[in-house]
Amino acid sequence: MSTDEPRWLDPEEEETWLAMVTLLTRFPGALDTQLQRDAGLSHFEYQVLSGLSMTPGRTLRMSVLAEFAACSLSRLSHTAKRLEAKGWLRRTPDPEDGRYTLAVLTEEGWEKVVATAPGHVAEVRRLLFDPLTKGQYGQLKSISHRINEAIGPLRGCPSHPAPPAPPSSP
Numbered sequence: 001m002s003t004d005e006p007r008w009l010d011p012e013e014e015e016t017w018l019a020m021v022t023l024l025t026r027f028p029g030a031l032d033t034q035l036q037r038d039a040g041l042s043h044f045e046y047q048v049l050s051g052l053s054m055t056p057g058r059t060l061r062m063s064v065l066a067e068f069a070a071c072s073l074s075r076l077s078h079t080a081k082r083l084e085a086k087g088w089l090r091r092t093p094d095p096e097d098g099r100y101t102l103a104v105l106t107e108e109g110w111e112k113v114v115a116t117a118p119g120h121v122a123e124v125r126r127l128l129f130d131p132l133t134k135g136q137y138g139q140l141k142s143i144s145h146r147i148n149e150a151i152g153p154l155r156g157c158p159s160h161p162a163p164p165a166p167p168s169s170p
Helices: 011-039 043-053 062-068 073-085 107-129 134-151
Strands: 059-061 089-093 101-105
Touching: 011 043, 011 107, 043 059, 043 062, 043 073, 043 089, 043 101, 043 107, 059 062, 062 073, 062 101, 073 089, 101 107
Parallel strands: none
Antiparallel strands: 059 101, 089 101
């Protein structure tokens, strides 16, 4: 058993932590509310559909899509089943390797993403960008990259490379 005293948060760190936890709790709910109201989708469902919409052929292996959506294959499979029932996604064996399943955005799914995107982007702008200055965008991006790096390897959106690593200090 270690006798080292924990590195407790000082008052400023605690205030920062609580602000961050509050943001992480409230922000996804706000996005969910808008998407449910305007499109009948959860934020997670929209993330799956929009992730597929940004890939060549609007197709990805389910395992890659699960990494992008930061979820388990089980959760993605349940979501894919709901999206299939609505005609927005279909699953098919990967012709290159039958051990894998491909998720394919259907034409109806593409139309759903196209119809949903303007309202979603307006809400993201209202909640995230409008309250900040241009300088704060850069700070937030840098901070987000550093925290994501500390968490572990980040798999970028399938159509976009992962963010570049910050330059190392000499």
